[in-house]
Amino acid sequence: MTPASSAKAPFQNKLLPLMLLLPQLLITLVFFYWPSVQAVQQSLYIEDPFGLSSEFAGLANFTALFKDARYVDAFLRSLFFSAAVAGISLSLSLLLAVCADRVVRGATAYKTLLLLPYAIAPALAGITWMFVVHPSIGIVGRAFIAMGIEWNYLLNGNQAMGLVIFAAAWKQISYNFIFFLAGLQSIPQSLMEAAAIDGAGPAKRFRDIVFPLLSPTAFFLLVVNIVYAFFETFGVIHAVTSGGPSKSTEILVYKVYSDGVVGLDIGGSAAQSVILMVIVIALTFVQFRYVERKVHY
Amino acid sequence: MVENRPLATFFAHLVLIIGVVIVTFPILFTLLASTYDSSDVASGKVGLLPGGMGLENYWLALTAGARTTAQNPAAQMLLNSAIMAVTIAVGKIIISLLSAYAVVYFRFPGRMLCFWAIFLTLMLPVEVRILPTYKVIADLRMLDSYAGLTIPLIASATATLLFRQFFMTVPPELVEAAKIDGAGPLKFFRDILLPLSVTNIAALFVILFIYGWNQYLWPLLITTSGDMDTVVIGMKKMIGGDDAQTDWGIVMATTVLAMLPPIAVIVIMQRWFVKGLVDQEK
Known part of the structure; x- marks a missing residue:
């Protein structure tokens, strides 16, 4: 799954490829990675139903699930x-x-x-x-x-x-x-x-x-x-x-x-x-x- | 076929005919039901011949919507679905072409990191991050907008992988020749690589159009106002009530309208569709 690494780079620009990748990377960061990190983080906290406070709970949410x-x-x-x-x-x-x-x-x-x-x-x-x-x-x-x-x-x-x-x-x-x-x-x-x-x-x-x-x-x-x-x-x-x-x-x-x-x-x-x-x-x-x-x- | 076995061929046809009947049955039934009056549908009178209400049902579905549930006319919902499907398909193709081009034709620090960042999104479908994604969209004030419906779905690992795969089969001599002729990277991309990618783009467009048209969980999360409903979501809302009261004729006609564009795309562009599907998994 890795890009061909042996081939010599046809083009030498350093900035242009980053500009080309920018739209896709921006979308993945904002809409894929950021929410996913949040999901992982939230899974470790217990929040009260009004969303006013949250407390670190370790794996309590997970153990609660498997007891449910x-x-x-x-x-x-x-x-x-x-x-x-x-x-x-x-x-x-x-x-x-x-x-x-x-x-x-x-x-x-x-x-x-x-x-x-x-x-x-x-x-x-x-x-x-x-x-x-x-x-x-x-x-x-x-x-x-x-x-x-x-x-x-x-x-x-x-x-x-x-x-x-x-x-x-x-x-x-x-x-x-x-x-x-x-x-x-x-x-x-x-x-x-x-x-x-x-x-x-x-x-x-x-x-x-x-x-x-x-x-x-x-x-x-x-x-x-x-x-x-x-x-x-x-x-x-x-x-x-x-x-x-x-x-x-x-x-x-x-x-x-x-x-x-x-x-x-x-x-x-x-x-x-x-x-x-x-x-x-x-x-x-x-x-x-x-x-x-x-x-x- | 290796040897001629008429009996086996007969059974093959039999199995295929039964298979085709099963596969097309719900589509045909809906199509037939869409030509009946609502009360006839409700009392189970739909048979294997069309009724006489076809034109009325479709006209009402398109312009007014179901009379019993306060829904939008299908025309608006079809337009929303079309905007969503086309924007997603075109957007995914554009940003994936650009990304694949950058990864294959340039060497720069962080190249592998970028590649993996795109690739790993395969493992993060909306379903595993529903609430936080909703919150991001809400914070960006993108709820109930076309931007919210489309932009977050435009990232595409599979399309990027497909174009990358294809670019790697393009002979390196082409780049060398273009460079000798004085073409810069953008000119090479536009005048040589893009024309070579046309069949791949067409194949991918078919798959992605259907993907966009058939979205369900995403519009369910992002839109609440009725005039942003896609036709698939609108369908679900139309059947949510009391069965006896449901305006079945209109519901059936709307279902047919909702299925028609992706079916048309598959039938008309069948060769590209099969190519797109098989290539995507290579």
Whole structure:
């Protein structure tokens, strides 16, 4: 990840490059680093609800969080949510990519249509699926009720969770599909032909050739999907369930918002922010470790 | 395809057709519902054929907004979204081009520090610093303004990395030739590097436009006044009430209008879009 260091500098100016970097650096300092430092600092203090005084509290905000059953629940729920979103989205996209790699006729039409969810905002992905499964207006929701299922995601926490997981996974299908298809198309045709001549059928070829060659792509996508499910699904949750019914869809990124912006618990919300920060840093680190390996391979 | 297996090809088509139905279903349903009268939508009469209210719903959505919830006309919200998306996309491209140029073509003290400072912002999404960022925007008096909606999102580690990657593949002979011909650094940038970057810029623009259009948490934090609502936020506000009272026809039409621009961008610029997405992760 380091800029090429061996090349001799084409231009000798010392001031000009700093001027060129200035806008970006200014924005990162003011809107990224300064608030992040503040979040870390606030997480170590306890502030009274009126913001009049604050007191150094060490790690008290953090220990309080992990003693709070609601936070631990939200934490475990986020893990489940991310695993479900990533699992569903990755497996559906892989299946679709394998099929799209095989067909010739209509391939472009399939591809264009499968790209559509990428265009939809997470919040709108949630809202449009909500329309579809709405107990009174939705075509699928009404069908569920007609079949005798007690269907109401506004009251039933598991159904609400199912809805947000599905909408979030749906939105990510396009992205995964593009990368899986690109991965599949980069597998040398000669390899597959050789295996076929040796008598390997499609299933065996998939297991022994395609899957191992695709695994770096799959691993990279897994990390991207987990990051997506942890952070970018805020819109789905906020627009569809607002964390409800009775907190059953409250994931970490929603809780940090509702405790901080709605509940105005500065220290507690900051501590939650810091925990999320650690999670992003860990995931980004894993992702770039992998990219480095791909380069050397 | 290695060998001809008609049955496998048939199944591949079957899976793709089911996949396409699932993927397009909520979009199609919303599109169909947007052509029905609100009371028909509320009582679940939306079928697989369009209703007759399409033009009225879209006209009302654009000019008046939902009648039941005091919302803005969609035209204003679409304009806000367009301003936000275009400013963010163009802004990110400009400052990332400049940063990448500085990092690749100059050697100066603090170069690595600058590079890492930009790179590490990848690890600080808005979601992990909500309250303090809000406070900075409030202190700078940027709440409820286009500046507040856009400027803080203009920093871009991924775009900077992408351009840096691309500049490093530009043959060094080009710089040497330009220097021999007497071109200074700014002239080289404008007359040689920029024209070479056009496809990268187009690809990135598609991704960033969609990113800007689809922002949610940021406008939710930064704007409170209704006439600053982006269309995605406005949508959420429209469905916040009692279901039986919701002006569904207008809600559906507004949803379609909210989805249309990013869908159009993806369909029209599909090749660039795929390139932009795949390049970004290299």
